[in-house]
Amino acid sequence: xxxxxxxxxxxxxxxxxxxxxxxxxxxxxxxxxxxxxxxxxxxxxxxxxxxxxxxxxxxxxxxxxxxxxxxxxxxxxxxxxxxxxxxxxxxxxxxxxxxxxxxxxxxxxxxxxxxxxxxxxxxxxxxxxxxxxxxxxxxxxxxxxxxxxxxx
Numbered sequence: 204x205x206x207x208x209x210x211x212x213x214x215x216x217x218x219x220x221x222x223x224x225x226x227x228x229x230x231x232x233x234x235x236x237x238x239x240x241x242x243x244x245x246x247x248x249x250x251x252x253x254x255x256x257x258x259x260x261x262x263x264x265x266x267x268x269x270x271x272x273x274x275x276x277x278x279x280x281x282x283x284x285x286x287x288x289x290x291x292x293x294x295x296x297x298x299x300x301x302x303x304x305x306x307x308x309x310x311x312x313x314x315x316x317x318x319x320x321x322x323x324x325x326x327x328x329x330x331x332x333x334x335x336x337x338x339x340x341x342x343x344x345x346x347x348x349x350x351x352x353x354x355x
Contacts, residue, residue: 273319280318282350283329284310286341289348298337306331 240248256262287307290296299307306328309315321329332338341348 276321277319278351279321279329280310280315280325283332283338284315285348285350286338286345287311287332289341290337293341295337299332299335303332303335 240251242248253263287296287310290299291311296304296307309325309328310332318325342350
């Protein structure tokens with residue numbers, strides 16, 4: 204019998220290969236569930252995906268974990284800076300004492316907002332400030348201070 208569609212051309216061979224690959228993909232995706240997360244910024248869409256990944260997958264690779272580090276450091280810096288600004292606004296800055304005020308000045312510098320890495324010196328300043336009761340008190344009264352949810 205002859206080929207009623209004509210000879211096998213390279214285009215037909217390529218077309219058949221593509222169709223077979225598409226059928227394999229469709230069969231492979233039958234058990235895949237897709238989820239569309241909608242919502243405004245900072246509403247937790249990424250957090251849900253990360254939690255699902257931790258619960259139902261093998262978690263994160265070392266590189267992925269390290270990629271979170273700058274955001275975490277930045278959140279810490281921004282949060283302690285916001286607390287210090289609230290202390291200044293409420294005229295309580297002098298209660299920190301001279302040594303802690305020097306540490307606070309590092310965190311109130313305009314350049315601090317571009318930092319994504321905690322140097323040992325900066326980490327020490329944050330640690331010492333956090334131990335002061337006034338800073339902890341301002342943190343507990345954070346309704347008037349803008350602190351990122353993940354910092355609390």
